[in-house]
Amino acid sequence: MSTQADVKSIDTLVFVKAALVSYAHETAQALAEVELEGRRAVDYITVDRAAFWKAEVRRASDMVNDAIKDLEHCRAFKKVGNNQPSCIEEKKNLEKARARLAKAEEKAEAVRRWTPVVLQQFRETCVRLVHFREVVDVDCPKAVAHVERMIKALDAYREVSGPRPASSSAAAGGATSVTRQTEEPLTPGGDAPADASRQPEPRA
Numbered sequence: 001m002s003t004q005a006d007v008k009s010i011d012t013l014v015f016v017k018a019a020l021v022s023y024a025h026e027t028a029q030a031l032a033e034v035e036l037e038g039r040r041a042v043d044y045i046t047v048d049r050a051a052f053w054k055a056e057v058r059r060a061s062d063m064v065n066d067a068i069k070d071l072e073h074c075r076a077f078k079k080v081g082n083n084q085p086s087c088i089e090e091k092k093n094l095e096k097a098r099a100r101l102a103k104a105e106e107k108a109e110a111v112r113r114w115t116p117v118v119l120q121q122f123r124e125t126c127v128r129l130v131h132f133r134e135v136v137d138v139d140c141p142k143a144v145a146h147v148e149r150m151i152k153a154l155d156a157y158r159e160v161s162g163p164r165p166a167s168s169s170a171a172a173g174g175a176t177s178v179t180r181q182t183e184e185p186l187t188p189g190g191d192a193p194a195d196a197s198r199q200p201e202p203r204a
Contacts, residue, residue, distance in 0.1 A: 010154050017147045024140035031129055031136070042122045046115045053108035060101035067094035 071094055074087035 010151060010158070013147055013151050013154070017144055017151070020140055020144050020147065024136050024144075027136045028133070031133055035126065035129055038122055038125060042118055045111065045118050050108075050111045050115065053104055053111055056104040057101065057108050060097065060104045063097040064094070064101050067097040070094075 067090065071087055071090040074085055074090045
């Protein structure tokens with residue numbers, strides 16, 4: 001297993017850190033909005049619609065009773081001799097009232113039937129949101145801290161292993177040159193060093 005890191009750009013890690021922070025912030029807001037909208041939907045079904053259709057059943061029942069009374073009044077007081085009055089209008093009103101009552105009762109029953117289902121589904125959704133929120137509140141900060149440590153370590157490594165100043169290399173080269181000149185002295189004429197073992201020949 002290789003122990004070397006192949007890092008192309010530290011700026012990319014900085015970008016990743018910023019992206020993680022932004023993701024955690026936006027996700028936390030989205031989770032809050034989802035939970036809020038979910039509660040509104042549940043309250044709309046289990047509270048608002050339940051109260052509405054319950055009241056609608058009462059109103060429709062009152063309308064049915066009123067329509068029955070109107071029909072009985074028509075049959076009793078509009079009778080001419082042995083002829084039974086048709087009371088067509090009263091009968092139509094009674095049919096409409098009964099149809100409205102049937103619809104209200106059907107809606108109220110649907111609300112009662114679906115209320116426990118909606119509540120159960122919302123509770124399960126809230127459990128999933130809690131697990132997801134743990135990722136945002138715990139795992140994301142851990143990831144951000146890990147990336148920060150990587151950035152600091154790479155910055156420190158870059159400072160230590162960076163190229164040395166040019167002046168140091170020049171000074172080292174100059175010292176080597178001076179040493180070489182000291183070890184190899186030149187003859188006064190500028191030629192190669194003379195051999196000390198050779199003696200000058202005598203003149204005739």
